[in-house]
Amino acid sequence: MIEQAEQQPLQKLVTGIPSFDVIAKGGLPKNRTTLVSGTAGSGKTVFAMHFIAAGIQDANENGVFITFEESPADIRQNVHGFGWDIKKWEREGKFAFVDASPEPDLETVESGSFDLSALLARVQNAVKKVNAKRVSVDSLGAVFSQFSDQATVRRELYRIAIALKQMGVTALLTAERANDYGPIARFGVEEFIADNVMVLRNVLEAENRRRTIEILKFRGTDHQKGEIPFTIVPGTGIVVIPMSAMQLRQKSSNIRISSGNPELDAMCGGGFFRDSVILISGATGTGKTLTVTQFLQGGAAAGERCLLLAFEESREQLFRNAIGWGIDFEKMENEGSLRVICDYPEVAGLEDWLVSIQKTVNEFKPKRVALDSLSALERVGTDKSFREFVIGFTSFIKHQEITGLFTSTTPNLMGGPSITEAHISTLTDSIILLRYVEMFGEMKRGITVLKMRGSIHDKEIREFTIDHAGMHLGRAFRNVTGILAGAPVHVSPSDVERIWELFDEEKRLHKPAGDDS
Amino acid sequence: MTGKTPRAELAIANLRRICEEDLRGQYELQIIDVLENPQLAEDDKILATPTLIKRLPPPLRRVIGDLSDKEKVLLGLEVRPDLLNADSSEPVEDP
Secondary structure (H helix, E strand, O other): OHHHHHHOOOOEEOOOOOOHHHHOOOOEEOOOEEEEEEOOOOOHHHHHHHHHHHHHHHHOOEEEEEEOOOOHHHHHHHHHHHOOOHHHHHHOOOEEEEEOOOOOOOOEEEOOOOEOHHHHHHHHHHHHHHOEEEEEEEOHHHHHHHOOOHHHHHHHHHHHHHHHHHOOOEEEEEEEOOOOOOOOOOOOOHHHHOOEEEEEEEEEEOOEEEEEEEEEEOOOOOOOOOEEEEEEEOOOEEEEOOOHHHOOOOOOOOOEEOOOOHHHHHHOOOOEEOOOEEEEEEOOOOOHHHHHHHHHHHHHHOOOOEEEEEOOOOHHHHHHHHHHOOOOHHHHHHOOOEEEEEOOHHHOOHHHHHHHHHHHHHHHOOOEEEEEOHHHHHOOOOHHHHHHHHHHHHHHHHHOOOEEEEEEEOOOOOOOOOHHHHHHOOOOOEEEEEEEEEEOOEEEEEEEEEEEOOOOOOOOOEEEEEEOOEEEEEEEOOOEEOOOOOOOEEOOHHHHHHHHHHHOHHHHHOOOHHHOO | OOOOOHHHHHHHHHHHHHHHHHOOOOOOOOOOOOOOOHHHHHHHOOOOEOEEEEOOOOOOEEEEOOOOOHHHHHHHHOOOHHHOOHHHHOOOOOO
């Protein structure tokens, strides 16, 4: 058997758990045992059941679930919300429970040595009965608590693990641990029973829960390393959110699309790129939501479907504002060219937002997605979660060849970067700054295209005004400096002229020789 | 039990002795091989072998192991103390 294993590479079993197979580089090692360890509430049972459910639903592989903790009746009820109809599968002969849950009213006395052959016989019987390819055991720790002779339990579990391999099934064993960081499992032996070890975590960070999965070891085969976020979605189950799988594989498009404002298009060298991500940064009231509104209208006018994710204003406010700029969101929505999702960012974690946004995008298939604003989402999670959200979201929409427009609110009225931008500026293709400019006791607005990947663009800081027809770009602030630093200084026109001349090679070269002093 | 293992044979021998000596032969014993009949183990949720189940008189009681500790067996089965013999405290020999 060993010789055989040396000759052929280890096969993997595609689990069907969304994106898990990506981080596991193809799935769980086939015909092996894998330990899933985690604290209470880390999602072990859901993972173990999803493994079985995905086999039945997607791979035509039947499964056996061995429970040492919850009763089958409880489990059937608990997982029904994920769309897993266990009763139906049991009737169809695709699923079998091996019920080893404790019976509180039945006392059992130990007298002399024993083994768990009866359990093994039941497992073998169940596997044979439904022709199972997948087996989940939930959980090993609970076996220890049912018997006082720990040495026997240890030996017997090891024997069962070996027997599972001989049955030709791929098995998932769960185990509890006391802490998210510490010994792998409570009894210190669980990890030696299985070939492979994975850890699920549910860590409290700054009042937010963050779920991650880490593959600690896969004997003899490759996997992604480190903690990878996942979430548990009603109706689906476990959804892993792999970051490294998404990196920089996108195609790049040369097609230009309109920002909804011809003057802004001109500043950007002819419009935004089809699959680019644009960040609009500005203080409150500088015109970010207006830019978003025009962007959506531009999409609808070009016959493209648009999705607006609004986390700052209510539906009514957004629609009223749009009317104020001469844009009718309601009509766009009725025509099917616009979908608006309005919610408090706090109603879900960032991982859940990412999954639910992806779901909406897959359903609605928009060509443009606007998110107003990233800063509102930033307060929902930790820095790490937020960064992962932005990376996951930008790469997702780029893969779909969707144009994304995000807004970010700067904390200071005048100039100043925000933390949001520090996280995401490198991920965006274009950055447009909207800034207040104080001039002679008046607040004026300035706009500049800071970055435009793969295109020439206007480098000027131009004044703009907002009226009932939207945004109007005016002239550049020629005699003001220090706008972006937040401290505009007025320079007399003659000084400006002189500075420009210094840079203007042609003018200098063509001047009469005598003038050069 | 599961098959004719030495532990199974030992448990049966121990049990028969306890039944004869302490229950004065007032018993009915059924031996089930789980390997031949796994569904019965499933129905009774048996994990360990050997497992001794006392159905009558109620309450239902279970003892697991080779039944080498007679006191524990009697305790676990909750049989009436007046049925116990005076020599029950003597250790049972391991064959």
